[in-house]
Amino acid sequence: MTYTLGIDIGSGAVKSVLFRNDGNNHEWIAKRCERIRRRAPMDLAQQGYDELLDEAKLKSADIAYVATTGEGENVKFATGHFYSMTTHARGAIFLQPEARAVVDIGALNGRAISIDERGKVLSYKMTSQCASGSGQFLENIARYLGVAVEEIGPLSMSAANPEKVSSICAVLAETDVINMVSRGIATTDILKGIHISMASRLAKLLKVTGITQGKVLLTGGLALDVGLLAALREELVAEKMALLQAESHAESIYAGAIGAALWGAFRHDKLKQLAQAVNEAVPA
């Protein structure tokens, strides 16, 4: 039995999870999610690590593998780092074993990943550096409109006449929103319009990965935005991809950290045999 810890440093929050692993049985025993809010992500990673150990009454020496993902390459106490695609794919399979695609939409960018039943990435497509498909953009707009982040989804769901915004560039999209506000467009319609634009982009990313049917799990910071999920379902129908079933999970925000912890457990089991192979290849 081993304990592994996964830390996902995103651009909006640091998520940490602790797992107890016994062969193929993985028990999730603790979690933390801390919004960055102008604090040092590395300090938050250390804080999350310490808190998880305290909660589980464990010591550092009890942790077989600390795996980072996201922007966590420089975490000093990490055993190894995995890339976000890899960890979100594995985390998605843990949360929803039937998932065959992941839409990871966080504060900075979004990506669609086609996966197999083991959590192996088969293909992926990412948004470019343009921020209009990102959570940060949505959060900024909510702030302009005087809406709390938690209200975005429900308000969007109650829209009657959504107004679409530019889906190409965050700057143009913000201009669109300012024009809508001055034209007296309802907040609900603006938010729904933004969701449609984002969902339209995500549906196109999914199409490029080549997946045509099966469950699609939303992960990342925006996974619990019910308005975005509803818009994505509508866009999948509009894009003739109705055989894809988009869904979310209450713990979707932890998918990256979960994947990191589980891959860490896998690597821990392999490391001894690798060390032996290296010693044989490179005599001291």
Added chain:
Amino acid sequence: MTVAPIIQRCEALFDDLHFNSVKEWKAREPGRKAVGFMPVYVPREIIHAAGMLPVGIMGGGDQLEVIQGDAYYQSYICRIPRSTLEMGLTGRLDCLDGMLFPSICDVIRNLSGMWQILFKDKYVRYIDVPQNYQDNVGGEFYIEEMQVLREGLGQLAGRPITDDDLRRSIAVYNENRRAVQELYRYRALKPWQALSYEVYLVLRAGMVLPPEEHTQLVRDYIAAVDTEKRPQRDNARIVVTGAFCEQPPLGLIKSIEMAGCYIVDDDFMLVLRWLLDDVPVTGDPLEELSKAFLHRSASTASKYDVKKEDKGQYLLHQVKSNGAEGVIFAAPSFCDPALLERPMLQDILAKQKVPYTAFKYAENTGQMAPIREQAGTFADSIKLWSAA
């Protein structure tokens, strides 16, 4: 001595595109001369035997703005000849009394011609290498090439280069190669201790320091780094190949490592370990240097392979003898030798089930995010999905 001051010194040498250390070396004794050489390999023993300092000119890196150099080459030519010209035309290489251009590709051959026209007061020579590995054919040709170089440098030095001078220099470089090989072996065993960007800087110092001093520096680094306790990461062990001429920016080497790859072998500055073992210090020195080149030297895209089955064997040996799990093909944009050879090498690796990935760079590449992403996902694929 600790690692930090050693690396600081190497970093200062690396950053100095005015070659002040070469100027200082020359100023220490009147009449001293320095001769520059480009990648991949020249017999530095001959320069050293003439009492001169061999200086490796590895391009202008990412800190040099190329303005004049761009006027001499088309935009679809790699960057090293343009940045080298820039350094020459802006007086940065005035401290060199000569310049050697080894046979790498047509571009560098043309550069040697340009140098002869532009810098008429300097000793300039194109170093041709054998395409035949029989001692009585390619060997004779190569000995003749080295003899011409020996006489030319002897004239520049104002004294002939004797066989004993050459033997002493061969011994000095044998020792330097041993030290460099020790460093590579140490890194292959403990890549978390000897970080690749540090190893690179230590090796790069050998391009401007006298070999005796560099040998000591390499050994000081190994001793110092071995006393530090550095965290061991679960990184994929990879070989970097294709970077034998135009050098990658230091940020690229750091990015590969940061992305989750330990570089356990590479082909940066191959001149330091081109010859695979000691050159005998007895016998005819040029003949021994020739035999070492023909029969016991490294392989790279700019070196002719006589037999088809020899292609890729050196790379495979690098992989197997260093316990590597994959190969990163990192070649400069527009590098004909590296990019033409790449598909052949990839085919050989695929047959041996060695995973690989490939990208291109220029010595002034600044945007590392795509390289980090690619190297990182490659490391993940090795760690999670390779058959090993």
